Amino acid sequence: MAIRLAVLVLLLALVGACTTPRGIRLDTGSGAPVRILPPSSNKSVEVDAEAFEEALTQWVLEIPLPLRSSRQQWLVHASYPGRTQDLRWQNLMRKSFGGICGAGQRSGNCLSLLDDVAGLSEEDKLGVALGLSLAPLKESISKAVEDTLAPQLFYTIIATGLITWAVLAANPEPVFTKAAAVISALLLIYLGVETFLTVVDASRELKRASDRATTSGELGEAGRLFANRVGPEVARVFVLAVTVVVSHGLTGGATSLAGQLQKMPAFPEASLVGASQVGLELVNVGQVGAVAVAGRSVVICLPSTAIAMVARNATLGSSTVGIRSWGSFSGLKRALGSAEEGKQWHHVVEQTPGNVGRFGPESIHNSENVIQLEQGLHKRLSGFYSSIQQEITGSRSLTVRQWLSTQSYGSQRDFGLQAIEKVQKRIWGVWR
Structure with a gap:
C-alpha cells in the first residue's frame, strides 16, 4: 500500500503540474492510468x-x-x-x-x-x-x-x-x-x-x-x-x-x-x-x-x-466515456460497426425478449452493456447460459438463462460480469 500511495502522490504532482480538464484517472499501480472525461451534462442519480x-x-x-x-x-x-x-x-x-x-x-x-x-x-x-x-x-x-x-x-x-x-x-x-x-x-x-x-x-x-x-x-x-x-x-x-x-x-x-x-x-x-x-x-x-x-x-x-x-475498453489518455443507447441491437451495430476481427458483440445482461420487455431496449442495447469478446469465449458463454448448472442455480430443471431471467437488472449484470471472468478462466463451463 505504501508503494501505491507513493505512486498516487507522484501522479498528483504530475496532474497538478499543468492545467487539465475535470475528469477521472483510474490508477492500478501498473501501466498508464485510464483517463475518463465524463459527459459535460454531469449526470447524477436522484435520491428523493x-x-x-x-x-x-x-x-x-x-x-x-x-x-x-x-x-x-x-x-x-x-x-x-x-x-x-x-x-x-x-x-x-x-x-x-x-x-x-x-x-x-x-x-x-x-x-x-x-x-x-x-x-x-x-x-x-x-x-x-x-x-x-x-x-x-x-x-x-x-x-x-x-x-x-x-x-x-x-x-x-x-x-x-x-x-x-x-x-x-x-x-x-x-x-x-x-x-x-x-x-x-x-x-x-x-x-x-x-x-x-x-x-x-x-x-x-x-x-x-x-x-x-x-x-x-x-x-x-x-x-x-x-x-x-x-x-x-x-x-x-x-x-x-x-x-x-x-x-x-x-x-x-x-x-x-x-x-x-x-x-x-x-x-x-x-x-x-x-x-x-x-x-x-x-x-x-x-x-x-x-x-x-x-x-x-x-x-x-x-x-x-x-x-x-x-x-x-476505452482508449487510454484521450477517450470521452459515456453511455450511448439504441432501441435495437441492429441500431447499435449500425452506429458502432462490426466487432473487431476474431471478436463478437456480447450483452452482459442478455437481450432476451423478457429482459427487453422488463427493462426497456435502451437498458439492453447500450455501449456499457454490450462489449466485445473473443469468439471462442463468447461461444462458451452461450453454451454455459443454455446449460443446467445445479451447483450455481440450485435447480435441476432450469437452465442458467431461465434461472437468471427472473432476477433484477443489477443482479443479472453482476452475474454476467462474474460469468465472463469465470468462464474465461474455465472455472464455470459445460464439460462433456
Whole structure:
C-alpha cells in the first residue's frame, strides 16, 4: 500500500503540474492510468426523500453501526452510550442536531446563542456546523431512526463519519484513504465528478468558516451556507454513503459491502452511471484504496479487476466515456460497426425478449452493456447460459438463462460480469 500511495502522490504532482480538464484517472499501480472525461451534462442519480428514508430505515433497524472514533482507538456502537471522555463531544453533536435555541430558550437539545464556542477545538466546531447544516434532512432522519433505542446516538455516529470525511476534504489537495475513499467513490458515482468537486470545495469553505466562528450563531451561519451550497439531494447521498460504509458491510470486507450496496436507492441506474462516468462498478467500490483530488481532476487508486469494462475498453489518455443507447441491437451495430476481427458483440445482461420487455431496449442495447469478446469465449458463454448448472442455480430443471431471467437488472449484470471472468478462466463451463 505504501508503494501505491507513493505512486498516487507522484501522479498528483504530475496532474497538478499543468492545467487539465475535470475528469477521472483510474490508477492500478501498473501501466498508464485510464483517463475518463465524463459527459459535460454531469449526470447524477436522484435520491428523493422517500427513497432516502426507506434505505436509511433498513440499515438502521437491520444492521449494527460500529464506527472507530478519530480520537480514541475504540468502537462506538448504537447499543451503548460510549465512554465518558467522549460524552462532551457527543453532547455537542446532539445539540447541533437540535438546532439553535430561540430567544430565552436554553435547552440540552439545542445550542444556545449565549454559549461561547471559542474554547472548542476546530474539529468540534466543524462537527457542530456540519450537524446544523443537516437541518433540512432532520425530519427524514428522524423518521428513519424513530424506532431505535437511541436515535440521537445514531446521529452522532453518522455525524462522526461526515466530520472525518469533511476534515480530509478541507485539505488543499485532499487524499482520502480506507473508509473515506469508499465514501468518496460512492459520492462520485451518485453525484458525478463536477458535483463531487463542489462538495469538496464547500467542505473547505465550511472548515474555514467554522474555524473563525466564536459564537453558536456564526456556526449556524456556516452550516446554513454549506447546506445551501450542496443542497438536500447531495446531503441525502452523503448521509447514505457514510451510513453504508460505517455499517456492518465494511467490517466484512469488500464482498460484504458489495451485498449492502445493493440496498442503495436506484442501484441499477447507479451501476450504469458509475461504469460510464467514473469507470467503476458500484459493487466494486469496496476495493478502492485511495481517492485524491488535484485541481479539477480526481485520481482513484484501485485494482485493475475493479475497473468497469467500459473503461478498460476505452482508449487510454484521450477517450470521452459515456453511455450511448439504441432501441435495437441492429441500431447499435449500425452506429458502432462490426466487432473487431476474431471478436463478437456480447450483452452482459442478455437481450432476451423478457429482459427487453422488463427493462426497456435502451437498458439492453447500450455501449456499457454490450462489449466485445473473443469468439471462442463468447461461444462458451452461450453454451454455459443454455446449460443446467445445479451447483450455481440450485435447480435441476432450469437452465442458467431461465434461472437468471427472473432476477433484477443489477443482479443479472453482476452475474454476467462474474460469468465472463469465470468462464474465461474455465472455472464455470459445460464439460462433456
